[in-house]
Amino acid sequence: MIEFNRVGKSYGGVRALDDVSFTVGAGSITGFLGPNGAGKSTAMRVLAGLSRPSSGAATVLGRPYAELDRPGSQVGVLLDASAQHPGRTGREVLTLGAMMLGLPASRVDEVLDLVGLTGQEARRRVGGYSLGMRQRLGVGHALLGRPRVLVLDEPANGLDPQGIRWMRGLLRGLAEAGCAILLSSHLLHEVEQVADRIVMIGRGRVLAQGTLAELGRGRSLEQLFLDLTATTDRSPA
Amino acid sequence: MTATATPGMTAAPTPFHRLLAVEARKLVDTRSGKALVLVLAGLVPAAVAARGAVSGPELQALVNAAGIGPGTLLPVLGILTVTGEWSHRTALTTFTLEPRRGRVLAAKFLPALAAAVAACVLAVLAAVPATAVTAAVQGVPAVWEVDPAALLGWAGVQVLMVAEGLGMGVLLLNAPAAIVICLASPMVWAVVGRLGSAGATLAEWFDLNTTTGPLMSGDLSGGGAARLAVSVLVWIAVPMAAGAVRVIRGEVR
Numbered sequence: 001m002i003e004f005n006r007v008g009k010s011y012g013g014v015r016a017l018d019d020v021s022f023t024v025g026a027g028s029i030t031g032f033l034g035p036n037g038a039g040k041s042t043a044m045r046v047l048a049g050l051s052r053p054s055s056g057a058a059t060v061l062g063r064p065y066a067e068l069d070r071p072g073s074q075v076g077v078l079l080d081a082s083a084q085h086p087g088r089t090g091r092e093v094l095t096l097g098a099m100m101l102g103l104p105a106s107r108v109d110e111v112l113d114l115v116g117l118t119g120q121e122a123r124r125r126v127g128g129y130s131l132g133m134r135q136r137l138g139v140g141h142a143l144l145g146r147p148r149v150l151v152l153d154e155p156a157n158g159l160d161p162q163g164i165r166w167m168r169g170l171l172r173g174l175a176e177a178g179c180a181i182l183l184s185s186h187l188l189h190e191v192e193q194v195a196d197r198i199v200m201i202g203r204g205r206v207l208a209q210g211t212l213a214e215l216g217r218g219r220s221l222e223q224l225f226l227d228l229t230a231t232t233d234r235s236p237a
Numbered sequence: 238m239t240a241t242a243t244p245g246m247t248a249a250p251t252p253f254h255r256l257l258a259v260e261a262r263k264l265v266d267t268r269s270g271k272a273l274v275l276v277l278a279g280l281v282p283a284a285v286a287a288r289g290a291v292s293g294p295e296l297q298a299l300v301n302a303a304g305i306g307p308g309t310l311l312p313v314l315g316i317l318t319v320t321g322e323w324s325h326r327t328a329l330t331t332f333t334l335e336p337r338r339g340r341v342l343a344a345k346f347l348p349a350l351a352a353a354v355a356a357c358v359l360a361v362l363a364a365v366p367a368t369a370v371t372a373a374v375q376g377v378p379a380v381w382e383v384d385p386a387a388l389l390g391w392a393g394v395q396v397l398m399v400a401e402g403l404g405m406g407v408l409l410l411n412a413p414a415a416i417v418i419c420l421a422s423p424m425v426w427a428v429v430g431r432l433g434s435a436g437a438t439l440a441e442w443f444d445l446n447t448t449t450g451p452l453m454s455g456d457l458s459g460g461g462a463a464r465l466a467v468s469v470l471v472w473i474a475v476p477m478a479a480g481a482v483r484v485i486r487g488e489v490r
Binding site: 071 | 258268326327332333335337488
């Protein structure tokens with residue numbers, strides 16, 4: 001349902017993405033891993049149509065994102081939970097999204113319930129939210145239109161232990177219902193528990209991809225991550 | 238469901254009326270937006286009352302006074318509606334929900350321009366009773382004469398000023414820079430206009446405040462229209478077009 005086909009992206013002379021290819025199928029949670037600056041967020045922005053690839057193509061449900069009809073009801077995207085107007089309330093953020101998608105106001109309440117924000121919290125301005133609350137709000141915003149595809153950039157960042165357990169259950173439930181989920185994270189232990197496939201990138205290139213069992217061969221995800229990214233760190237680009 | 242809808246596919250892009258409703262709501266759903274509206278609501282009656290007390294019950298003068306607050310603040314609202322998406326990076330979500338970015342920009346421009354028209358109507362509505370009250374209080378006859386051409390021209394200038402704000406906002410995508418340029422340019426032009434004949438000629442053709450003068454007083458001649466067109470092109474049309482291209486083609490971060 002998500003497909004990267006030889007995607008390349010250069011800024012000036014710098015290659016942020018280089019020949020990136022992978023797919024995420026229905027009912028799968030794919031963990032998207034890599035060191036800071038490896039190109040995860042760039043790849044996700046390209047996927048969401050916010051950035052044009054220099055070569056190759058990224059598609060969702062078989063089409064480039066920008067050509068999807070009412071993309072919000074097909075793809076849920078959370079690229080940065082902090083990118084919110086601090087003067088808006090949590091409820092207002094969801095209300096604007098629901099209006100855009102033509103959803104009834106009752107959907108806002110459903111989503112608030114789903115992500116565990118109380119009515120009182122929803123009436124507060126986002127400027128006063130903790131990062132964990134912003135993540136819940138951002139995930140809720142992504143889920144408004146009941147999408148079949150989810151693209152989440154570090155959604156577990158800043159969540160407390162209860163929040164992390166909640167997120168794990170939520171994502172598993174969505175995948176069981178047939179959602180395709182692409183999830184980036186630095187919380188390797190968490191990815192190990194929730195993802196069924198891993199795509200690891202470093203310096204814009206895919207270093208490895210497959211199921212945990214295929215890739216790890218007994219190693220923990222953390223060891224695998226350090227082994228793979230250490231190699232790219234020493235090699236001359 | 239229309240007969241042409243394909244089963245299993247969702248229909249067409251986000252309807253424009255929905256984008257309009259969302260962007261109009263965004264003008265006033267933040268603290269800064271609400272504060273701006275409240276300040277305006279206080280400024281208009283205050284300006285009308287003060288002008289009435291000073292210059293007597295003349296409707297034309299009171300209408301002009303009522304327009305000063307909106308004329309200064311609505312361009313700022315126009316700037317903020319565009320630049321807010323970049324300063325708070327909400328463009329990430331806005332353009333993910335509607336990737337056709339040109340439609341989003343149009344939906345941002347129209348409510349801001351409509352607010353200028355609405356402010357003009359409100360200014361007149363505030364000035365009429367204020368003229369009557371001032372006449373009664375001062376015990377002098379009210380002057381109701383209004384030049385329709387000047388009134389329309391005045392409203393047109395209010396809309397142009399908001400359009401300038403939108404143009405600068407979308408070109409620079411930076412609220413402080415756009416606000417400084419819009420609010421400081423009249424002062425800069427006042428200086429330029431005094432720099433000999435070359436400066437005066439420049440101001441005559443490129444200073445919106447100078448070129449909108451004839452429109453405001455309701456006697457726009459052929460030459461005046463040409464000068465107005467040139468300054469509108471330079472300060473409104475070109476920035477808007479260049480800014481729209483920048484937003485539609487550029488990266489959203």
